[in-house]
Amino acid sequence: MLRVARQIFRFRGLLATLTARELKARYRGSVLGFLWSLANPLLLLAIYTFVFSVIFKPRVPGIEPYALFVVSGLFPWIWLATSALEGSMSLVVNSGLIRKAVFPAELLPMVAVLANGVHLLLAMPILAAGLAAARLLGYAVSGVAALLLPVILLLQLPMIAGLAVGAAALTVYFKDVRDLLANLLNLLFFVTPILYSLQSLAGRPFFWWLVRLNPFTPFTAGYQQILFFGQPPSSSLWLQMALVSLAAWALGAGIFERLRENLVETA
């Protein structure tokens, strides 16, 4: 796992080039081009706002405006889920590259992680604008603690990288990983307090514990804390985030390292 990290660090320049290329390639041939990276989160926020303030009006004390609460957890979740899914296919899709040329394979899932990270960063101004608008309307949301965002992002990077790298290596052997992963992520989405707050489960110990023990919960709570509530996370939450992130990296990179021997010939 250290070797995977070393390789990624050694080829960081190449990783940056490849990520830039990936971002450029994504919008090649589209009229709005890079604007989609801003338009996508904006439209998502607009839809949620419309649905939850015009169509349903959920009674969710403490997490209003609800649409902003949801996207505070949802945007980071999208980073995680798309990185893991795209990352899982990265070695298979680029098998020509790693089978025929000397190429540091661990970079390929990392490109997915970083490219989607950039999309998350581009969604943040949209969220900030939404939160600022809510404050003007008199809601007590956000605050200076939102400036901790870079810290949480960097702290979560190993976790997402671990997921993508591990899934990529597994998918080489076992294409089913992608479908398993997609369904698993769908399931996990509902066990992660994105559409609801952990507090709202207080009366139901089984669900409370289920969500509490979900390894994806600490980061979601962390993002909601700083972005939506404008509160710095407690030291216990920091610790949980750090542990979950390290564990995910160790697991993912460990899997990659274990499978490395036959990776090229199997891809």
Added chain:
Amino acid sequence: MTDPAAIAETGRTPAADRGAAPGTRPPVIRVDRVSKRFRRSLPGDRLRTLKSALVGGSRTRDLPREATIPAIEEVTFEVTRGESFGVIGGNGSGKSTLLKLVAGMLHPTTGELAVDGRVAALIELGAGFHPEISGRENVYINGAVLGLSRRQIDRRYREIVEFSGLGEFMEEPVKNYSSGMYVRLGFAVAIHTEPDVLLVDEVLAVGDEAFAHRCIRRLEEFLASGRTLLLVSHSLDLVAELCDRVLWLDRGCQRLIGEPRRVVDAYRQAVAEQEGAEHLAANQQREQETDASAGDEPRRWGSRQAEVTAVRLLGADGSERYHLQTGEPAVFEIHARAAQPLADFVFGIAINTPRGFECWGTNTDLEGFVPEQLSGEAVVRVTCPALRLAPGEYAVDVAVHARDGAPYDYHRRVLGFTVTAATGGAGVYFPEHRWEFAGGVRWGGPADPPRP
């Protein structure tokens, strides 16, 4: 660094000057009893593979033999700094697998492999290029994979473009490149990133003649600057010319390793023997077919009062040959049998090209032998102290007939053999010759390529 002007002046650096003596310098590539076996991909295997790899311990080497395909078996060699090492062998002999092992793309199943320094590999056409993006961007990505920073590539970029000769195409996506352009760009990047070890697999054959020459000149400079080359090629002449030592792989096993010309000759001999056997099998099959169908051009006809029972081509030492170097001594040995004693008989032999052009033919009558008696078993030998045929394939016709031409046994294409020469030449005849020059003519190429 060697002064490029000096190289232009002296032409190619003779292999011996590069200090080919192995063992006197530390090895750059050390391959020690390396074997590589691939798993057979049977259904359900992937899951097993995954499980065994994750659970631990169990690797390819622990699998039963029948579950694997051997690609390389127990190969051992060392390559020293500044050495040019060639690998030859037929298709599927494991050459590319060996290269990928040295490149670090594959890992040995058993054995030890160590490479000291930065490695660049040209393994497959267009490999490592992203088809959708421009040649320029690909140069940067390729350079970065080879371990160069952006600034280092900036410095070399102009040279790379110049060497590849792709100036106006650098902004085009490489998917629009021809195969020659892929090779030009790939080679240009690899050589200009100045790796310690360069691995080249065949790809040079795709470029045109002029580019191939430029590559070879550049490889000579590369070697002269103390770097190391591992070259896989089917172009035996190129290997013999450029390499200090050559490894011959035969179905994954190390057949021979050593001085290039010796290894290349041994390989050619083996190939020719193989072809000879195939020639023979094909001949016999066609013979049976013609015997059965009696087509318009039979391969064997005659009354069989006398019969050719065997024809062999022998070398100077009496061993059976299917391959000759031009100018080598050759003996055609004809075994014949006459059931009843004959007083009127002529032995004849002719050498033809596969398309039926007669290069040479003679018989005992033409050369003044007066027959008396042929009975029982007989052996006739035609010895050529120096058979000066041009490189190519040849077939031998042998006949026993009466002096008026009435055939006893006329046997066409009874034997096939291959002739090679150290240099090229067209036609069928390859006389001993040399070139001499005087006055305002000067050559930049090799001073004295080996003469037959």
